Each structure stands twice: as C-alpha cells, then as structure tokens.
Amino acid sequence: MVDPRGPRFGAAVTSVVLAVVLLTANGWLLFAQTVVFLIGAAFGVRRAPYGLLYRTLVQPRLGPPAELEDDQPPRFAQAVGTVFGVLGTVGFLAGVPALGYIATAFAFVAAFLNAAIGFCLGCQIYLAIRSVKGVQA
Numbered sequence: 001m002v003d004p005r006g007p008r009f010g011a012a013v014t015s016v017v018l019a020v021v022l023l024t025a026n027g028w029l030l031f032a033q034t035v036v037f038l039i040g041a042a043f044g045v046r047r048a049p050y051g052l053l054y055r056t057l058v059q060p061r062l063g064p065p066a067e068l069e070d071d072q073p074p075r076f077a078q079a080v081g082t083v084f085g086v087l088g089t090v091g092f093l094a095g096v097p098a099l100g101y102i103a104t105a106f107a108f109v110a111a112f113l114n115a116a117i118g119f120c121l122g123c124q125i126y127l128a129i130r131s132v133k134g135v136q137a
Helices: 003-025 026-043 047-060 072-093 097-117 121-133
Strands: none
Touching: 003 026, 003 047, 003 072, 003 097, 026 072, 026 097, 047 121, 072 097, 072 121, 097 121
C-alpha cells in the first residue's frame, strides 16, 4: 500500500526530467529516468528514488494520507514507463531521434497527466487488463 501523493510527486519530477529530455534530446538523461522507472517497477514506487525523496522530504510536511492505495497499478505504470524509456533511449543513442522523441513524448504525456490532474494512465491500463481477465481490483 502506498500514499497516493507519492506517485503523483514522482510523476511531477518525471515530467520535468522528460521535458528536459524533449528539449535537449539527451539520451543519457532518458537512460537515467528509465533506470528510475525500472526500480519503481521492480521494487515498488516507495523504494524508487522519487518515492524515497517524497517520503524523506515531502511527506513529513504533509502528514499522513487520508487513505492508502494498492501499489500494483503504479508499479505497472512504472513498467510501461520503462518500455517507453528504453525505446526512447535507444532512439536517441542510436541516431534515430524520431523514435526518441515519440517514445519520450508518450511517457511525458502520461507522467504529466498524473502530476497535473491525478490521472494515472498506466494505472488505468492495469485496471482495465485486470477487468478483462475477470480479476477484481
């Protein structure tokens, strides 16, 4: 279970990083962000770098959350981010900037939606997949 404000904070930081990638076409910065996505997918958003930053610096100033959420949808969203990050990194570093820009733009839109209005696209995809499989969330 996670404080839902944590993934949203992480999405805000991710949005800034991905905006810088889009402005600079820096494949190495996108690679670093992809590692952050991978850690979040593998170990959970609480253990990812932005989750640790949130728990250390932000959450103590906000107090406890009103409710907690299942961590599986945000972990799935991080896995999706990893896929787009890998595609974008390969694009930028292999000299195929169109692939880099497109993959990064998709990841940016998803992160920005979460940061700005609390809509986690990857989480919604996770819930839709579970629904199709007949598993209750």
